[in-house]
Amino acid sequence: MARRNVILFFILIYMWMCCRAFEVEVNCWYNQALPVSANVSVVCHTSLQGRPAICGLCQLDVMISEQRHHLPSACTNISETRAISIAFEHKGHVRCMLNCRGNTLDTCNVTVLGGIPPNPPSRPNCSIEDLEERDIHCNWSSSNKPRRPTIYTLHWQDFTGRSINFRESEKEHAIIKREEYTEDAPIKVWVTARNVLGTAKSHEYEFNTGHIIRPDTPNITYHTSQPLEIFWEMECETEGESDMKCQVQYHADDDMDWTEVDDYQLSFLLEDPRPFTDYQFRVHCRCKDEQEVMSHWSSVYSVRTPPAAPIGTLDVWSDCAPNSETTFCNVFWKEMPVSQARGEVNNYIVTLKLENGTESRQVTRQRRDTESQRSAEQGCGRLGRFPLLAGVMGVFVSANTSMGISDPTFIAFPVLGQSTPGVNLSVTEMNGKLMVSWSAPSGFSENIQEYVVQHVSVEPSHPPCLNWVRVNKTRSFVTLTGKFRNYTAYNVSLFAVIRNSSTFLKSAVAYTLQGVPPEVPKFNVKNISHSSVTLIWSHIPVHASKGVILQYSVGLNEDTVVNVSSDRTSYQMSELQPAQQYQAWVSAVTAAGEGARSITTFSTADKSGYVATTLLAVFIVVPLFALILLVALLFV
Template sequence: MDYCLFFWEVALVFHMLLYKNSEGLLTCNGHVWTEPAPVVQMGSNISIFCTSTKYTHCSQRAFVFFLNNEMYKGPLHCINDTTVQLQLHDVEIPIYTIICKVKPNGSNRELVCGMTISSGYPPDSPTNLTCVILENSFYMTCTWNRGKNTHIKTNYTVHLRSLQTNEEQLFLVKNNITIIAINELQDYTQYIVWIEAQNALGMATSDLLQFQLHEIVIPIAPIITKVESIDNSTSHPLIRWEKKTSIQNVHCEIRYKAAQLPTWSVIKGSEMLSINPLQLRNSLEPYTEYEFQAHCGQKSGKKYWSEWSASFKHTTPELAPSGMLDVWRFLGLTYTNGSHEVTVLIKPLSPEVARGIISKYEIFYEDHGYKTISKFCKTSELQCRIVVSQTVHTINVIAHNSQGTSKPAKLPVQLDYNRNDSLLPPRNMRVISAAQNEILITWESLEKFILWFILEWISTACENQEGNFSWKKVPKNQTSIYIQEFIEPRECIRISLYAIYSNGISKPCTGYGFSVEDKPIKGPDIILQQVVGDKVYIEWEDIPVCTQRGFITNYTIYLRNNNDFYSKYVVNVSKKQWIFENLSPGIDYAVYITASTAAGEGPQGTIRVITLDRDGSDTTVLVGVVLIAPMLIFLFVLVSNERICKRIKIILLSWMPTWFFEDFPNMKNSTAITSLKSHTMKIQ
């Protein structure tokens, strides 16, 4: 705040330097002063007076005050013909620059004079006074807490007095630290130190601190030189360290922690007993980087501790993985011999479970009681494809590191297991949109014993892009989960939940969800229009999933006539058809449909026109004629072309049966017919 005060004082001087006489000297045509003082406590009332030596007819319009370069528009009070008063109440601004000007007889404003006033607080008593000497240093450093900000210039005086000689030294500082040379001070002499704080509003002193020089020395920190694991184990490692201080009566401490964690474990001085090397009582986590630090302090005197030493880092040895992999699978092609492809999906082990560097994955299975290694997969291969025979029902997947393997993760792969009705699927699965682009899935627990659940989700493939697939293993006692991976707002997600049993996998419980819903971007198209009497039947189909942008809640059908009068019908989402009744013949009706989600109504679909003729027929007959007319024209063109007709005749004759080409006798020359005619004439 002292810098702020300096800034405003400079600003005031610069402003006043603009008003110089012809000889270049600053001229004040009067003076400005304050009551009770130019420095007051915050919250006080203050009066500012301005007296002009040139203007002798005081009026509020003639005098103008500028506070921090802004013109004061409040009331002024004339004390006499030459002096005006401004009153400020509850002053809370630390610095004010005051400029007083006068405007006699309507002329330009002239400077009277200016000043700076300050507001703040008296100093608090300094607390937590500490004086220390670093080992092998020739200086003593004293620090303290100043208390609240005074907002005004405050000086601190350090008093150092010898109790033997009563000699006292004073050190004036502006902040809360001072460094004092000790070359003229005597060891084993009692000294007292105290701090005196003073500003324009008051003074305060700290408590006394009494000491001898050797009592406030901080020892040099020790150095940790080595950390050893015994027999390549993480149990009870050895810590070797080196004491650097020449002070005899000291004790030291060591602390350690995993590098990625914030909390330290401390080995107290009573536990160390100056043992070197020191063996930890606790075991460390395998294949984990640890930090080790040490410091020392005097057992007597002020018992100041050194800073902690620089960290010594040590990585513990590997151990075999402690858990099992999370695995899932895609079932692929089935071959003629009954074998089929399986794509195994692997999630990497967490560092706590891997307990080392995973070098490879192994997939194996048992066939007729014999172990068969199917494939080794690199750690970069999180999708491994294998082929198994129809007699293999379960495969096993394990992870390798330098010390061993994980427990086998069993994965049913036989297609027949999926048809096992005794493997109950999850029940009553619900998909709920949640905050922050998440989707909440809930379901009911199963009564029968299961091992775990597998949840898989895939985003809808849109605009020639492949959908993103992800999956997660869920503990058997869990009945809800939030998912966020590969989920974008307004994107439809297909979700499948499987129950995993010791003898197979249930059928999936499937649903769809959106993290954030929006209005559809397309309306439904009418795919069927049929007229029965004065009724018109329409049918439409769902809009594509990629354009829904949310769960469709209802459809709205709009029917508009020539006079722009329209009717609106809201239809349940389960319906895909509608019947219009009592339509008037000879009137054109425009029909279109919209779809709505929780976010609102989307745009209209394709407009269809319905017109009932006067006799009740639909213009769809005209549509049929329009479709048939091109076909008739095409046939006419074929018949009128002689060459094309001959070729068609040859082709058609090749398809005729043989009896079609047999020669028949002339019926007029038939004997049977002549005899029959003669017999008929005789009867007559």
């Protein structure tokens, strides 16, 4: 036995010394020519130089995407190809590891990079910017981002067609020096883009080198208001203006894109401009018909058109609430957009039409500037609160500008005490918006002029700003947008306008984003006996709940958990142990999760004490009852 152990020991020493003495070579690489989202070939290669009798002691492992792959042997040259998929925005790491009797060596670590071949660049645009140096500046653009280093090559060929010159660039522009082309002669240019994944070529561009000199930039000098016409100046080395060709771009302040018009010389007339609107203009030109390069765009020239009388009517709504004496209404209006006001609104006029045929006019002292006018559709202005006394037949609101007064808008006040049919109202959140839908009986819908959906925050720390959307009577849904605050309750109400009066139909509380609710307030216990207790609490106020309360979770210690309806504020726990201390808790649950627990402790009554108390009550009450009965019989 001892002899066998000695032999085994020397064999292990021999194998360890041999393995340590061998030279190990491991290489890893991947096929760089394959694009992203295709299979990338990863190759690991190893070679052990030494006697093959012991090279089986070493194992080559390949780690791809955190998965280990074993090669069968490391005795000879071994290659393994693994196919992996690399997403466009990710990197894949490949590791080759050699394991000799538990001694692991990270012999190589390569990274597979994502990328795609370049798309064909745009056709190059070339121009001579400086008349003294006369170099040709060419630029182009790429329609994709290969995410791999890309080299652009500008090629050009003169009119003889005998030689092709080129210049490489890492950016999307390059220069042809003056000595590298023939002046006032035809030339052809194109661009190629290449990286390790592929090559692409642009369309060719042929031009005369004498026709690409960029002219001076024009200068817009003045304009007339009625009609709106702009004028500019430009220096050209021509005998007349007939050869000059200019392009004009313009847009109003609320337009996103420029409108472009062609074939003008020194002026441009804008037909039918909008009143009281800011317009921007710019122009660029070429001096000759054969010239292929336009000048740079001029500086932007701004013009405001004169005001005009307002058109259309205001969008007005009311919020009325009854009280013991009279009815008060808050009247709201959306500031008139510039496209309708067509001037600066000085104030708003409220006209009360009385039963005796007279009128009472109130003029607001609120003055609005142009900036608030531009964002009129986003906000609401509060006119004020005034009593609707007996004899008021109607209320109208108008916008007053320096050019006139808008048509009055009649306010549809609510009909109080009117019965309404059952209406189903649904409000859901989607991507920060409130999706509102409803259904009403068909007979009731026939009399509706339009629907109005209003929403207002119930959060008391913010002044209420009523907002509303008018919906065509043929529709039964609308999407509410705006600057909704997270974890804030909004009261969404549905109204119907019938015979110029508003009728409240239904309301619901909704959130654009719900959060975890706070602790449940006023949590305590009562009616404690030896086997039961009543837990009571208060509702979390709507403005503080951060979401719709789905239910309350009630528990004792960690063993008993009961879900209670959200409309309840108490729950009786029974089957408790007498003379036992418990920790009771309650928490509110919204769609975002369970809130913090409100916790209290109590102890149940002792059962023997409870029995003794009960017997004592019986011994006292029963004789007393018998005595009362005996006295009653004696007096009969």
